[in-house]
Amino acid sequence: MSGNNHKNIxxxxxxxxxxxxxxxxxxxxxxxxxxLQNANVSRIFQTxxxxxxxxxxxxxxxxLTGLIVQPxxxxxxxxxxxxxxxxxxxxxxxxxxxxxxxxxxxHSPTLWIAAGMLWIMDASINIAMEPFRAFVGDNLPxxxxxxGYAMQSFFIGIGAVVASALPYILTNVFDVENTAPAGEIADxxxxxxxxxxxxxxxxxxxxxxxxxxYSPEQLAEFHQQDTTDAQDTNVNTxxxxxYQNGAIIxxxxxxxxxxxxxxxxxxxxxxxxSLGIFTFGPLQLYCSRKLAKLSNxxxxxxxxxDGLGMTFNVVDDLFHMxxxxxxxxxxxxxxxxxxxxxWIYTTAAVTSYHYGTTDVVSQAYNDGADWVGxxxxxxxxxxxxxxxxxxxxxxxxxIKLTHTINMFIGGAGLISFMFIENPNLLWIPMIGVGFAxxxxxxxxxxxxxxxxxxxxxxxxxxxxxxxxxxxQLLAASILGLLLKVFFDGQPIYALVLGGIFMMLSGIxxxxxxxxxxxx
Numbered sequence: 001m002s003g004n005n006h007k008n009i010x011x012x013x014x015x016x017x018x019x020x021x022x023x024x025x026x027x028x029x030x031x032x033x034x035x036l037q038n039a040n041v042s043r044i045f046q047t048x049x050x051x052x053x054x055x056x057x058x059x060x061x062x063x064l065t066g067l068i069v070q071p072x073x074x075x076x077x078x079x080x081x082x083x084x085x086x087x088x089x090x091x092x093x094x095x096x097x098x099x100x101x102x103x104x105x106x107h108s109p110t111l112w113i114a115a116g117m118l119w120i121m122d123a124s125i126n127i128a129m130e131p132f133r134a135f136v137g138d139n140l141p142x143x144x145x146x147x148g149y150a151m152q153s154f155f156i157g158i159g160a161v162v163a164s165a166l167p168y169i170l171t172n173v174f175d176v177e178n179t180a181p182a183g184e185i186a187d188x189x190x191x192x193x194x195x196x197x198x199x200x201x202x203x204x205x206x207x208x209x210x211x212x213x214y215s216p217e218q219l220a221e222f223h224q225q226d227t228t229d230a231q232d233t234n235v236n237t238x239x240x241x242x243y244q245n246g247a248i249i250x251x252x253x254x255x256x257x258x259x260x261x262x263x264x265x266x267x268x269x270x271x272x273x274s275l276g277i278f279t280f281g282p283l284q285l286y287c288s289r290k291l292a293k294l295s296n297x298x299x300x301x302x303x304x305x306d307g308l309g310m311t312f313n314v315v316d317d318l319f320h321m322x323x324x325x326x327x328x329x330x331x332x333x334x335x336x337x338x339x340x341x342x343w344i345y346t347t348a349a350v351t352s353y354h355y356g357t358t359d360v361v362s363q364a365y366n367d368g369a370d371w372v373g374x375x376x377x378x379x380x381x382x383x384x385x386x387x388x389x390x391x392x393x394x395x396x397x398x399i400k401l402t403h404t405i406n407m408f409i410g411g412a413g414l415i416s417f418m419f420i421e422n423p424n425l426l427w428i429p430m431i432g433v434g435f436a437x438x439x440x441x442x443x444x445x446x447x448x449x450x451x452x453x454x455x456x457x458x459x460x461x462x463x464x465x466x467x468x469x470x471x472q473l474l475a476a477s478i479l480g481l482l483l484k485v486f487f488d489g490q491p492i493y494a495l496v497l498g499g500i501f502m503m504l505s506g507i508x509x510x511x512x513x514x515x516x517x518x519x
Contacts (some may be wrong), residue, residue, distance in 0.1 A: 024152045069463075073126065152442065166191075258275070400510055
């Protein structure tokens with residue numbers, strides 16, 4: 001692939017194995033940072049004085065930054081073309097910022113600084129990560145996209161194996177201390193973050209150097225029929241009056257919900273949900289006013305509507321998603337609620353349920369936390385294996401049934417944590433979790449990319465992130481409350497709930513409309 005003009009090309013070229021390898025290799029580095037964050041941030045928070053009840057609200061930074069950053073970066077990258085390309089400028093910016101964040105995070109002296117660094121780190125990861133999803137959709141024809149997203153899953157698995165296991169390896173192989181005085185981060189965690197930052201920068205840099213991008217003109221040539229089909233199916237545009245009515249409804253629901261939290265003295269974490277609902281109202285009001293001005297000028301057309309700015313277009317595209325994308329939203333909702341429950345509570349669940357301690361300065365707690373890092377490494381290792389198997393399984397039984405199978409064995413794995421008493425055997429359920437993780441990272445994106453308008457691949461991939469973020473916000477808002485009210489605050493039940501939600505995701509995918517060209 002090159003940047004040269006190909007005026008006579010009507011079919012997008014197939015890429016060979018090494019071209020797909022190079023374009024996905026950057027995800028190895030991105031996942032290094034992401035896995036270090038997932039496996040160690042709860043530990044850092046608890047080390048700096050956070051209680052179990054505080055952890056979900058502190059983790060809210062991760063999904064909230066994704067909710068804001070990803071559609072913005074998607075929209076900007078859709079409309080960028082310079083000497084570095086379309087998506088690659090954002091790979092570079094995100095990689096530099098994430099590397100700096102990884103170097104600084106383990107030096108956080110207080111809990112509030114650590115929470116703030118999580119915001120910065122997650123925003124930086126999202127800047128680099130979001131365009132990678134659209135990158136596969138840009139560069140691969142539809143019948144290779146399952147292979148492309150599976151390759152991303154492979155690198156995610158490999159990167160996360162090493163990153164998640166780093167503190168354990170540093171302690172048990174290189175004799176680096178895994179304990180520290182109260183209020184200080186252990187050296188094993190610090191050095192793991194340093195190493196992760198270096199790997200991230202090198203891996204993303206390799207993809208930037210080794211992979212070129214098709215120009216907007218070439219992409220338009222490849223996808224002329226896709227563009228026509230998208231225009232034919234997107235004729236019912238939302239009016240200014242509909243946006244105005246929607247604004248009133250969403251603000252009313254948000255206000256009522258907020259008043260209920262205050263009057264009934266409900267858990268304060270629920271404010272995240274109520275304020276989120278309310279905020280969607282003013283966004284629609286903004287869109288209503290934009291459209292009203294356009295209508296009064298009597299110049300409304302698809303071109304001028306597209307020219308109403310980033311905020312309008314992101315919200316407007318949200319209301320005009322393809323049908324399959326709306327169906328996949330439910331699949332993502334269930335899956336990511338489960339994942340967030342696992343990421344937040346596995347350390348607390350294993351240290352309390354299997355190691356019998358909640359004392360964060362004790363040897364037992366830190367041994368248990370290190371073992372969780374190894375468990376996270378193991379499920380990512382199994383995910384790398386699953387990523388190789390998934391394309392073949394999809395050809396044999398279909399892409400939807402493949403996802404169902406993987407989500408059911410993943411859900412069973414999470415539920416089994418409650419029934420396995422010996423912590424040394426917890427790697428066994430991680431086999432199922434690994435297959436579910438690989439499937440979550442590949443199958444929905446392969447199905448989605450086949451139904452998206454090519455010129456809006458980035459913004460729709462960013463919007464799709466809403467259905468990853470919303471369940472995480474919900475989990476952060478209500479999981480602590482659910483555990484406190486129904487399960488006596490025992491974090492092991494968060495993993496059981498996560499297993500149930502994984503299985504629901506596997507059922508929901510069976511009802512998604514599928515593009516026939518996506519294998």
